[in-house]
Amino acid sequence: MTEQERWDRYYRRSRCTDAETMELDGWPTDVTSVLDIGCGTGALVRSWAARGVAATGLDVSREALVQAARLTAPAVAPYCRWVQADWYRADEVAAHITGTFDLVVSMMGPDFSTGDALERLLTYCKRYGRLLLFVGGDNEVAVAVARELSLPQEAVRTTLEMTAKQLRQRGMIPTVRHVDESVVLSRSVPQWVSYLERIFPSAEPSALTASVQRLADTQPTLHGRTTVTYAWVEWEMP
Ligand SMILES: C[S@@+](CC[C@H](N)C(=O)[O-])C[C@H]1O[C@@H](n2cnc3c(N)ncnc32)[C@H](O)[C@@H]1O
Numbered sequence: 001m002t003e004q005e006r007w008d009r010y011y012r013r014s015r016c017t018d019a020e021t022m023e024l025d026g027w028p029t030d031v032t033s034v035l036d037i038g039c040g041t042g043a044l045v046r047s048w049a050a051r052g053v054a055a056t057g058l059d060v061s062r063e064a065l066v067q068a069a070r071l072t073a074p075a076v077a078p079y080c081r082w083v084q085a086d087w088y089r090a091d092e093v094a095a096h097i098t099g100t101f102d103l104v105v106s107m108m109g110p111d112f113s114t115g116d117a118l119e120r121l122l123t124y125c126k127r128y129g130r131l132l133l134f135v136g137g138d139n140e141v142a143v144a145v146a147r148e149l150s151l152p153q154e155a156v157r158t159t160l161e162m163t164a165k166q167l168r169q170r171g172m173i174p175t176v177r178h179v180d181e182s183v184v185l186s187r188s189v190p191q192w193v194s195y196l197e198r199i200f201p202s203a204e205p206s207a208l209t210a211s212v213q214r215l216a217d218t219q220p221t222l223h224g225r226t227t228v229t230y231a232w233v234e235w236e237m238p
Contacts (some may be wrong), residue, residue: 003086006198007061013194016041019071028103035101035124037087038109042068042080047078054200058083058097060110073131077188087117101128107132108230113162122170122237129167129235133160135178137228139185143190143198151200160231172235182227189216192224 001005001009020043034048039057041064048055049072056079059065065082072080087110104125112118112131121129149165160176167174187195192212197205216222 004060007059008063010198011041011061011063011067011213014191016067016071017191018190019046019073021047024051027130031102033101033126033156034103034105035097036109037066037104037106037121039082040064041071044107045082046072046076046188047082049076049229050103052079054081056081056083056097056101058085058087058093060084060086075167077157084226087120088115090116090120093120097124100124102126103128103130105130105132108134108186111159113159113166118163118166125237126236129233130174131163131233132238133163133231133233135160135231137226139195139199139224139226141185141212141215141222141224142196144215145196146207148192148198148211148214149203149207151203160233164233167233167235171238174233174235177232179230179232180227181230182225184225186221186223188221189213192216192222 006127006136020041022044031048031053032052034045035056036044037058037059039059040044042057045055045057045068057065057068065084069077069080069082083096083098087093101124104121106121110117112121122212164174164176189209189212192206193205196203196208196212200208212222
């Protein structure tokens, strides 16, 4: 399954119906153009667009972008541009994205610690760069299912150090800000299975379903606490 198919399937299953936006307090204010790489259903793009900023959301998933466009109010839509492309494919990106953006951001988007993904990002970045990276975390349901099915708990590769090092090697001075989150997720069995398929890509979906069903024990909704640490990596172009 390709990256696009995997994410399309994810967005089809967890269809977003909420036109979410984000608080932009603390973000640079002198910004006229933004590129969000791996924008998903577009919350950040819509937030910048609502300020009259030309906001481009790029994602490998066509399904995510269809939902993003559908969730965007007509008044904001003229400021939004949605681009379907795989950031790892230089040709695909170059075919759609030209020039530079005041701010280039990615929140849990593609991995920028390997290959030329970060180099490419920097070529489009005029002033500010921001990456939200996953540092580590645990989910009660994922831990229970992994234990029951003896699934290898995939080593969470910390990309933070590698990304920050690459930025420094290219003359940036990144700052790193950690953010901790702890939430109880309440999901149906199919939603948990979709979530777990992403964490355990090698597991049999039928085994995951059976395991989650056992945990849910006839309840329509299963609750599981998730604790996650993220890091914001921020820099200004020299
Ligand atoms: C964890 S989601 C985050 C979505 C959104 N940024 C958010 O914060 O809600 C990761 C997103 O990155 C996209 N993505 C993953 N690999 C990608 C790639 N190689 N090129 C472009 N987008 C990618 C996925 O389709 C997905 O929408």
